[in-house]
Amino acid sequence: MSEEQRHPLEPKAVGKGLDAHRHSPLDPQSYLAGSQHPYSPFPGNALKWDSIVYDDGTTYEGLTREGVPHGKGVMVFGNGVGAGFQRAKRGERYEGEFAFGFAHGLGMHTGVDGEIYRGEYLLGKRHGCGAVVDMQPYYKQVAKGANPTEAWENTLPQIKASMQYGTWKKDLMAGSSGSSRFCPLPEVQGTLQEVEEVLTRARMFQYKPDGDVTFMAVQDAKGIPISTFQDPLHYPHNTKFLAPGPLGQCHPIPDSAEVREQMLKHARNYERIYNSYNLPYQSTPGSDMAKAIDAFKAQLAAWQKKLKRIQELEQRRLRRLERRSGVKPDAPKEEEAGRGHGRGRQPPQPVEEEDDGDIDDEDLIASTSGMDSPTGASSQQTGAASNKWGGLPPPTAFGSVSLGMHRAMTGFGCFMEHLAQRAQRRRCLTRPRH
Template identity: 65%
Template sequence: MSKDGGQRHPLEPKQVGKGVDAPRHRPLDPQTWLIGSNHPYSPFPGNALKWESWVWDDGTTYEGLAREGVPHGKGVMVFGNGVGAGFQRANRGERYEGEFAYGFAHGLGMHTTARGEIYRGEYLLGKRHGCGQTVDLSPYYKRVEKGLDSDDAWDQSIKEVEARTVHGLWRKDILAGKSGGSRSCPLPEVLGTVQEVDEILTKARMFQFKPDGDVTFMTFQDAQGKPITTFQDPLHYPHNTKFLAPGPLGQCHPIPDDPQLKAEMLKHARNYTRIHRMYNLPYQSEPGSDMAKAVETFRKRVAHTRQRARRARELERRRMRRAEQRAGTRGAAKPQDKDEEEEGPSSAPPAADAEEDDGDFDDDDLLASTAGVAEEDAASKPSQSGTGTRWGGLPPPTAFGSISLGMSRAAHGLSCMMEQVAIRAQRRRCLTRPTYR
């Protein structure tokens, strides 16, 4: 809403002041209340993020995301004769890679100094603030400058570099304490922060070498000062490099017969294979491994679940068959013969039809249903002993059993009648929501 009470135009900036009352409007996410305003913490102030490539007058370069002409997001800044990103001092050639916020180094990033010192950790408005790690590579650089091979120089300086590595907590660009102290970041937390920084660096470096950016034109020039095309151009590849092109174009050109190039490509292929195997479980697990045991346990559980489902279907099928047989027996019921009435009381248990169905079905019902089916199958066949055909050679039910059976059938018929009356009865009127058409 605008100040005069009318509807606010979408392009008109929203007035939120300092934003102190944002939690009152949006308790769950106060920052969403600042959307559409020029507040510095607004998620979308002004225009959207853009991919920029700049070169300032002092030689400082920036490649990455920016908003309203200010570095914001992820990018790479290389310092020239001046400073930027909130750093107080920096020599020419030093670089910061990582996250930016409103032109400041803010979040996770890495700063590489001209002396060979590298800091990876958390930043707050251009200052090291939080958990981080510093690695001093000056011993390695000194040996390389003297002409020593890079691999030999690293083997000789690795112990010295590890001794100079510091893990700890920084407060406003000052080391507040090394890991292990009560008020410092523990070593696992620092190592986790460094791992997150490596992921941020991979994303930030993807914004480098924009083909039509200022940094590319300044960096890649020929002897006459004219810009030259780099490998980052997706449409043009210099001679003997078209095998790097993606898709069918790269497959049409052979790889140069260079042992060092082929060895490097094989190394990267093995690395990708190792990463793929690290995050993708094999289809056929090794016998005796934990994964094989877990798969076997899962298979047994699935088989048990399917067996229970088949058993439940079988129980339901037998229950329906017993209900149909009861209905057929009830419809075909006839008076008992006089000979059967003259017989005395029998010790035989009542028939399965005399049992009252409580609605539940378990293993006892299954046994009873199978027994009833067997008795009824036997009753449908002539008796081998010649004692009778209706009960399959068994004595008839007693008078008490007949009375109980009749009362049970009468109660069942009454309940069915009441159920039909309740179904056909007019429904009670109740309050419902109005239907708009």
């Protein structure tokens, strides 16, 4: 059926949309507009947050577009299925990325039987790199009344043994990470880290005030909806010390050992993170950082010594040029001119001072620009210096010092780079392996 014969309310037929780039090279997705293809763009309406309770008991909290889950969110299944899943039991949940109502991208599926899958999804199906783990041994011990911490420590070996890394294709595991044909273990671990970031953002859309899911899930014993901790205006009894600003300062911390222990735990955690990303001012003697600081101090002392030597050589050269020209640096020009043309006066003779050493033009790049060039032999020397620099006056004294400092900085940078390559690697902050 041609485009002209299609009814306005009938969806456009594009099949799998594999030739979309041929019809619209600049924007292939625009060719899918008006069809039922999962990648068909919406005609408008930006993303917005929504809290939806469907007729079968399924709930969704997250971003939507035209009322359809799109972006990041959390879906808890009721008596039916959704997000492209073919089968799901009541109470199972999917957290992660959505696209046009489908679970698409990175996400995590938690089953009621204890199976947890984290990885990539394609239109509601496990497809790509991921990992699956069986948490049923832990759930069984908790259901029997065991302490959650002790139950986790006891069942951790079994949980690690049940974990499988690999590649999924259309909801079926195609192979483990041990084969080169499938996702290698480093790629799967990188995918799991990205999944954790997506889950953190998706869970931020849960239990917002005035949401349909909040009214349905957060109720008291009589079925009346109650406010949650996410309500910025409501703080339950004995929790107002958590309020920001002056309100929180008006209420003391409860005299509870558990509350104080949790606050100290978070403070220690923040301190550990801060120390992991910030270097201490006082390093441990004998450590790599202490060696680097000592090397920097030695290099800095060498800088200062070299700079002092450059300044001394520059001053000696300037005095030498002044003796050759016969002009004292502190004598005004008018006085020198009067002395040169006065009656019965002889021009000033250069005073032979004790020579500081033979310093020629190759010893130091010095400056004579800005100084009046005298006639005679000195003029020839100035002209020779100008010819040496291509007809331009030699660099200034400041330029000479800057050039020396630049060379010293370059050498120190190379030294620190070699030192960093030989230094022991710092332990990076990673997520717990379990």
